[in-house]
Amino acid sequence: MADKTRKSRTEIANKDAAKPENQDVKLTNQGQKASLEDHTTGNAGETHQNAGGTHPPMTAQTGAIISDDENSLRAGRRGPTLLEDHLLIEKIQHFDHERIPERIVHARGFGAHGYFKLATPLKGISRAAIFNEVGVEVPVFVRFSTVAGNEGSTDMARDVRGFAVKFYTKEGNWDLVGNNIPVFFIQDAIKFPDLVHAVKQEPDRGFPQAASAHDSFWDFASLMPEATHMLMWAMSDRAIPRSLRMIEGFGVHTYRLINEEGKATFVKFHWRPKLGMQSVVWDEALKISGADPDFHRRDLWNAIAEGNFPEWEFCVQLFDEDFANKFDFDVLDATKLIPEEILPLKVVGTMVLNRNVDNFFAETEQSAFCVRNIVPGVDFSNDPLLQGRIFSYLDTQITRLGGPNFNQIPVNAPKCPVMHMQRDGHMQMSLQKGRVNYSPSSLQADSPRPDPTKGLVSYAEPMQGSKMKIRSETFADHFSQAYQFFYSQTETEQNHIISAFIFELSKVETKAVRERMVGQLANVDSKIATRVAAGLGMQGAIEPQPTTVKVRTDLKPSPALSILGKAKKTFEGRKVGCLIADGSDAGVVQSLRSAAKKANADFAVVAPKVGGAVGGDGKVIEADMQLAGAASVLFDAVYVAVSDQGAKTLAKEAAAVGWVHDAFAHCKVIGATAGAKPLLDAAGVVADAGVVVGGDANAFLSTAANGRIWDREPKVKTTY
Numbered sequence: 001m002a003d004k005t006r007k008s009r010t011e012i013a014n015k016d017a018a019k020p021e022n023q024d025v026k027l028t029n030q031g032q033k034a035s036l037e038d039h040t041t042g043n044a045g046e047t048h049q050n051a052g053g054t055h056p057p058m059t060a061q062t063g064a065i066i067s068d069d070e071n072s073l074r075a076g077r078r079g080p081t082l083l084e085d086h087l088l089i090e091k092i093q094h095f096d097h098e099r100i101p102e103r104i105v106h107a108r109g110f111g112a113h114g115y116f117k118l119a120t121p122l123k124g125i126s127r128a129a130i131f132n133e134v135g136v137e138v139p140v141f142v143r144f145s146t147v148a149g150n151e152g153s154t155d156m157a158r159d160v161r162g163f164a165v166k167f168y169t170k171e172g173n174w175d176l177v178g179n180n181i182p183v184f185f186i187q188d189a190i191k192f193p194d195l196v197h198a199v200k201q202e203p204d205r206g207f208p209q210a211a212s213a214h215d216s217f218w219d220f221a222s223l224m225p226e227a228t229h230m231l232m233w234a235m236s237d238r239a240i241p242r243s244l245r246m247i248e249g250f251g252v253h254t255y256r257l258i259n260e261e262g263k264a265t266f267v268k269f270h271w272r273p274k275l276g277m278q279s280v281v282w283d284e285a286l287k288i289s290g291a292d293p294d295f296h297r298r299d300l301w302n303a304i305a306e307g308n309f310p311e312w313e314f315c316v317q318l319f320d321e322d323f324a325n326k327f328d329f330d331v332l333d334a335t336k337l338i339p340e341e342i343l344p345l346k347v348v349g350t351m352v353l354n355r356n357v358d359n360f361f362a363e364t365e366q367s368a369f370c371v372r373n374i375v376p377g378v379d380f381s382n383d384p385l386l387q388g389r390i391f392s393y394l395d396t397q398i399t400r401l402g403g404p405n406f407n408q409i410p411v412n413a414p415k416c417p418v419m420h421m422q423r424d425g426h427m428q429m430s431l432q433k434g435r436v437n438y439s440p441s442s443l444q445a446d447s448p449r450p451d452p453t454k455g456l457v458s459y460a461e462p463m464q465g466s467k468m469k470i471r472s473e474t475f476a477d478h479f480s481q482a483y484q485f486f487y488s489q490t491e492t493e494q495n496h497i498i499s500a501f502i503f504e505l506s507k508v509e510t511k512a513v514r515e516r517m518v519g520q521l522a523n524v525d526s527k528i529a530t531r532v533a534a535g536l537g538m539q540g541a542i543e544p545q546p547t548t549v550k551v552r553t554d555l556k557p558s559p560a561l562s563i564l565g566k567a568k569k570t571f572e573g574r575k576v577g578c579l580i581a582d583g584s585d586a587g588v589v590q591s592l593r594s595a596a597k598k599a600n601a602d603f604a605v606v607a608p609k610v611g612g613a614v615g616g617d618g619k620v621i622e623a624d625m626q627l628a629g630a631a632s633v634l635f636d637a638v639y640v641a642v643s644d645q646g647a648k649t650l651a652k653e654a655a656a657v658g659w660v661h662d663a664f665a666h667c668k669v670i671g672a673t674a675g676a677k678p679l680l681d682a683a684g685v686v687a688d689a690g691v692v693v694g695g696d697a698n699a700f701l702s703t704a705a706n707g708r709i710w711d712r713e714p715k716v717k718t719t720y
């Protein structure tokens with residue numbers, strides 16, 4: 001080994017000798033020969049060197065070619081490392097500074113590139129090019145996120161999902177920084193730091209991570225009646241989506257669109273996923289967090305890598321002041337929504353995500369969304385939450401990205417000309433030429449000037465009133481839409497909301513907080529409060545919290561608020577897990593694989609050993625995943641493709657029994673060969689419409705396309 005390595009080093013030296021610019025390398029190699037020889041049995045193997053000449057040379061930051069990246073420069077063979085080893089120092093110093101502060105909220109996120117294409121122009125409503133140029137592909141960068149967890153937390157926490165879109169329009173970047181829930185916890189930006197402090201890990205102990213199920217969150221929430229509507233959403237299945245490709249998105253606030261004449265129209269923005277919405281159940285979410293904390297990012301990455309590009313319709317709700325004034329609530333209050341049944345969505349275009357990032361840090365981590373980034377034709381409203389956001393995002397990027405030039409980072413850089421008099425600052429990348437760095441000026445003919453016709457103009461809204469710290473009385477009803485949301489859900493979804501409240505409040509150690517929250521729910525509906533109280537084992541009468549505005553129970557249910565009510569009957573974009581063992585029928589596996597492909601779904605073979613199993617025909621059936629690392633929570637429907645003998649063997653294997661049991665308990669469609677019976681029995685599977693034994697692959701998949709078997713849930717669940 002020693003000789004071989006020595007030879008390869010000599011070869012490198014000879015090869016490099018041919019190139020005069022590499023003279024130093026040759027000398028360095030020769031100069032270090034003695035010490036290198038001592039290490040040839042160690043880590044300096046020839047594969048690390050550029051022996052074949054196929055790899056470009058490794059260099060220092062400043063371009064000098066590096067000869068040895070395995071050993072630091074030492075005084076003597078076993079002596080101390082020299083401060084002179086500037087290459088060692090450069091490498092370690094850069095490493096020491098690799099991290100930047102993570103986002104205070106939405107720290108865990110995942111981004112992808114794509115485009116938006118307008119189909120229906122908003123002529124006369126907005127003068128923005130993006131709303132007028134039909135068919136043009138406007139590049140976008142989208143970052144999805146959870147809110148509370150830190151960067152390394154699980155994807156599957158019960159949480160709101162961020163849905164931030166950066167449109168690189170020809171008139172500048174427009175950032176629509178939204179969520180997958182159309183309302184928010186608070187009405188005024190001044191409460192945001194409190195909300196975030198309360199939901200993140202508690203400051204003394206530093207836990208819990210990525211979870212609202214703890215005392216400080218519910219203490220705050222129970223004292224903030226304005227949060228009640230959002231709490232209903234956060235406890236619903238919207239907060240545990242199956243895939244980022246299957247979430248809706250909302251701008252949340254009321255914004256304005258401005259036309260050529262300066263006329264304003266109020267607007268609410270919506271994203272609707274082409275694959276339909278789908279969520280997981282809570283027990284499943286808990287287990288996914290263990291089985292694959294990267295569940296959502298892996299799913300999005302794989303889908304895009306395989307060419308299954310996720311798509312969303314971009315929709316608007318447009319209305320004017322007169323329409324807004326008809327509601328009891330205020331359209332400037334971010335804890336309220338306008339039901340689609342009252343104001344239908346107008347689809348304006350489609351967004352497609354078709355490219356994964358090349359580098360997570362450079363793009364996703366350094367992406368800087370700013371609510372203030374609007375284009376002419378789009379404007380803010382006076383929503384007091386939105387007003388605070390206009391400031392916060394720019395401010396936060398300056399700390400996070402280290403200075404005021406973060407818009408020059410490629411992922412943030414506009415794809416249109418940028419010309420202004422802002423100069424210098426940390427990490428200035430642009431070579432700003434000329435003498436003129438001020439305005440007005442007369443020395444340079446091409447210096448930029450404002451353009452009152454094409455430029456951003458705020459809507460000329462008449463203003464009056466006294467300066468005061470006050471919340472308008474139009475923001476006072478905190479319960480009516482919470483009631484409306486709950487009763488717009490299917491019974492299954494209502495049960496899930498109740499269960500989620502019980503789960504979360506059961507983690508709250510302070511009894512008074514639990515009781516206060518139930519008292520707040522009593523303001524929405526005594527039946528909801530009673531069910532939660534029962535689930536908590538609370539004794540005695542429920543005390544409603546004091547309130548000034550009583551709930552309205554006459555608001556019509558809005559079916560659009562339900563996930564299950566408008567679920568798409570499709571298996572597209574979902575995933576089948578197929579369990580095999582020795583003796584399985586390769587034909588069954590193959591026909592399932594083909595049927596899944598035809599349905600545009602994913603398919604994975606799961607076996608006790610990753611190398612696969614020996615099929616009934618004596619040939620190996622290859623596996624994609626090993627049973628211990630492929631819990632059935634990772635799939636939307638499962639198929640147990642085992643022989644009678646295989647089923648008897650797996651019935652003694654807890655992982656296999658758990659695999660089938662969980663699929664059943666999570667109301668999934670289970671397909672099985674006739675021989676699978678011993679395993680199904682061991683897992684407690686009881687025949688129902690979702691247990692398809694012996695049927696062909698297509699029958700199994702068309703049953704699975706109808707969604708989960710919710711009728712089964714009361715039989716397997718007891719907590720509500």
Ligand code: HDE
Nearest residue numbers: 103106143162163164178179189192252385388392393396
């Ligand atoms: Fe954010 N929010 N937020 N937020 N938010 C941030 O900006 C803030 C709010 C949302 O993928 C921060 O760049 C304030 C509502 C998303 O990079 C910060 C208020 C909605 C993202 C910030 C709100 C959001 C953020 C942290 C109350 C839904 C992730 C890092 C006034 C409409 C963007 C950053 C990304 C991120 C402030 C409320 C969505 C601190 C002050 C309401 C999707 O600036």
